Amino acid sequence: xxxxxxxxxxxxxxxxxxxxxxxxxxxxxxxxxxxxxxxxxxxxxxxxxxxxxxxxxxxxxxxxxxxxxxxxxxxxxxxxxxxxxxxxxxxxxxxxxxxxxxxxxxxxxxxxxxxxxxxxxxxxxxxxxxxxxxxxxxxxxxxxxxxxxxxxxxxxxxxxxxxxxxxxxxxxxxxxxxxxxxxxxxxxxxxxxxxxxxxxxxxxxxxxxxxxxxxxxxxxxxxxxxxxxxxxxxxxxxxxxxxxxxxxxxxxxxxxxxxxxxxxxxxxxxxxxxxxxxxxxxxxxxxxxxxxxxxxxxxxxxxxxxxxxxxxxxxxxxxxxxxxxxxxxxxxxxxxxxxxxxxxxxxxxxxxxxxxxxxxxxxxx
Amino acid sequence: xxxxxxxxxxxxxxxxxxxxxxxxxxxxxxxxxxxxxxxxxxxxxxxxxxxxxxxxxxxxxxxxxxxxxxxxxxxxxxxxxxxxxxxxxxxxxxxxxxxxxxxxxxxxxxxxxxxxxxxxxxxxxxxxxxxxxxxxxxxxxxxxxxxxxxxxxxxxxxxxxxxxxxxxxxxxxxxxxxxxxxxxxxxxxxxxxxxxxxxxxxxxxxxxxxxxxxxxxxxxxxxxxxxxxxxx
Numbered sequence: 145x146x147x148x149x150x151x152x153x154x155x156x157x158x159x160x161x162x163x164x165x166x167x168x169x170x171x172x173x174x175x176x177x178x179x180x181x182x183x184x185x186x187x188x189x190x191x192x193x194x195x196x197x198x199x200x201x202x203x204x205x206x207x208x209x210x211x212x213x214x215x216x217x218x219x220x221x222x223x224x225x226x227x228x229x230x231x232x233x234x235x236x237x238x239x240x241x242x243x244x245x246x247x248x249x250x251x252x253x254x255x256x257x258x259x260x261x262x263x264x265x266x267x268x269x270x271x272x273x274x275x276x277x278x279x280x281x282x283x284x285x286x287x288x289x290x291x292x293x294x295x296x297x298x299x300x301x302x303x304x305x306x307x308x309x310x311x312x313x314x315x316x317x318x319x320x321x322x323x324x325x326x327x328x329x330x331x332x333x334x335x336x337x338x339x340x341x342x343x344x345x346x347x348x349x350x351x352x353x354x355x356x357x358x359x360x361x362x363x364x365x366x367x368x369x370x371x372x373x374x375x376x377x378x379x380x381x382x383x384x385x386x387x388x389x390x391x392x393x394x395x396x397x398x399x400x401x402x403x404x405x406x407x408x409x410x411x412x413x414x415x416x417x418x419x420x421x422x423x424x425x426x427x428x429x430x431x432x433x434x435x436x437x438x439x440x441x442x443x444x445x446x447x448x449x450x451x452x453x454x455x456x457x458x459x460x461x462x463x464x465x466x467x468x469x470x471x472x473x474x475x476x477x478x479x480x481x482x483x484x485x486x487x488x489x490x491x492x493x494x495x496x497x498x499x500x501x502x503x504x505x506x507x508x509x
Numbered sequence: 510x511x512x513x514x515x516x517x518x519x520x521x522x523x524x525x526x527x528x529x530x531x532x533x534x535x536x537x538x539x540x541x542x543x544x545x546x547x548x549x550x551x552x553x554x555x556x557x558x559x560x561x562x563x564x565x566x567x568x569x570x571x572x573x574x575x576x577x578x579x580x581x582x583x584x585x586x587x588x589x590x591x592x593x594x595x596x597x598x599x600x601x602x603x604x605x606x607x608x609x610x611x612x613x614x615x616x617x618x619x620x621x622x623x624x625x626x627x628x629x630x631x632x633x634x635x636x637x638x639x640x641x642x643x644x645x646x647x648x649x650x651x652x653x654x655x656x657x658x659x660x661x662x663x664x665x666x667x668x669x670x671x672x673x674x675x676x677x678x679x680x681x682x683x684x685x686x687x688x689x690x691x692x693x694x695x696x697x698x699x700x701x702x703x704x705x706x707x708x709x710x711x712x713x714x715x716x717x718x719x720x721x722x723x724x725x726x727x728x729x730x731x732x733x734x735x736x737x738x739x740x741x
Binding site for chain 2: 182183186187188190191240241307310311314316317318320332333334335337338341342347350351354355356357358359360361362363365366368369370373
């Protein structure tokens with residue numbers, strides 16, 4: 145067999161296993177409308193996805209992943225609950241000289257189910273573990289829901305919480321904001337000068353003095369933010385004890401069972417994370433029931449916090465040194481709401497790269 | 510024979526000729542000043558190739574020229590470090606690639622403010638805040654590194670400063686030397702909005718075929734110019 149045929153055969157084997165597990169096989173177009181993906185991921189995705197132009201349909205992208213078209217298809221006319229499986233190429237630009245493939249097969253499994261989300265999380269993880277057994281991969285798990293719950297529970301303004309939540313997937317910006325809101329970083333010089341200037345008059349006066357009004361952003365929008373900045377400058381920093389708990393949470397890495405007892409230990413000081421920690425506990429029980437040893441399963445609270453992601457709960461990867469993740473996945477409840485035009489269904493799923501599996505099995509070089 | 514791409518007209522061409530000339534390598538256009546071919550004196554084994562400054566990056570990447578003079582903004586936008594090596598900064602053609610917003614945005618001073626304004630703008634208007642530019646890669650890399658979200662780049666190949674006034678963008682990212690045109694269009698540079706300080710640079714193509722004779726010619730040229738004998 146040629147390498148491509150061997151990889152496809154591996155993909156077919158995995159797809160058959162997903163179908164065996166109860167999934168309906170689905171297809172998705174290779175050409176996806178760019179607008180949806182850009183609105184979801186922002187301009188950053190242009191650096192990763194191939195964009196092309198269609199004279200009639202406008203900007204199109206070569207499918208960078210299946211999740212978005214599968215969720216769209218489900219939200220439009222899916223059964224409830226539903227399980228889907230798919231196999232096909234995805235396309236990602238790679239840095240020159242990285243040696244990484246820019247076109248490869250993905251085989252995936254997605255579960256849309258309102259009942260017992262933690263059981264669905266465990267179902268997906270255990271299924272992946274079984275299909276990847278014998279390859280000596282290192283599973284890593286995380287839970288972005290706990291971090292988001294911690295932010296929502298902070299004793300600070302809704303505006304600050306919204307700013308932090310908006311940047312949960314951009315760790316650098318998140319940290320910079322948290323440092324500032326917690327008073328750990330000085331107010332940037334530019335902001336100090338800005339606040340000084342804003343004291344010189346009402347926003348309406350200052351806008352008037354700034355000369356000709358240009359642009360779509362209205363005087364009301366500008367004034368609203370100027371007032372919010374002044375109000376924010378008078379907002380006390382997030383309490384040191386509360387901030388310390390959040391920093392602790394960001395760097396938490398421990399075996400899952402140990403992480404759970406640690407989180408239970410800090411819940412009295414950060415009560416808002418209680419429900420998320422309970423869900424974490426329920427998930428570990430569900431995983432144990434599937435034979436996963438949670439006393440050794442790696443847990444990292446910041447796992448999955450990378451750009452171009454949309455996970456907002458359980459996340460997992462199966463890793464091998466020197467390779468991109470062999471498999472990865474997670475829960476993306478919020479994405480279904482964004483793509484469902486108001487409708488919403490809890491969803492969890494993941495993908496495996498058959499090319500990497502075939503390599504690990506020695507089927508291809 | 511080493512082919513040296515030099516800008517074919519204007520101030521950039523003259524500054525370039527002056528830079529080489531002051532180091533004993535005389536370049537000039539052959540024949541009439543409408544003819545796009547050049548001659549070089551003072552060094553053997555090299556020939557100037559007169560090109561539009563905007564095409565020099567492409568020619569370097571294709572290996573059709575061995576050396577080339579063009580702005581660092583164009584090369585950083587279009588090429589990677591594995592295609593070209595920087596031989597010398599020439600000290601002219603300075604201009605900054607900056608982000609500018611309407612001066613009436615009294616609440617926006619830094620990139621951080623721009624990010625927050627973009628979030629509110631998207632909520633209010635239902636589309637991402639538009640930044641007009643022709644430097645898509647440099648601008649996107651800059652904003653991505655700073656974790657800015659909720660913006661979109663719209664292409665503008667000229668008169669970019671006018672896009673805000675004309676309603677096709679909310680902000681711009683463009684090259685400026687004095688800031689005069691920005692001010693005239695009621696725009697203001699963000700205090701930390703400097704994306705790239707550009708100047709004219711002599712580049713060497715890593716892709717071009719460098720024969721032993723070419724390398725020997727390069728070494729004697731480099732000695733004349735006072736630049737590295739082994740740029741890559």
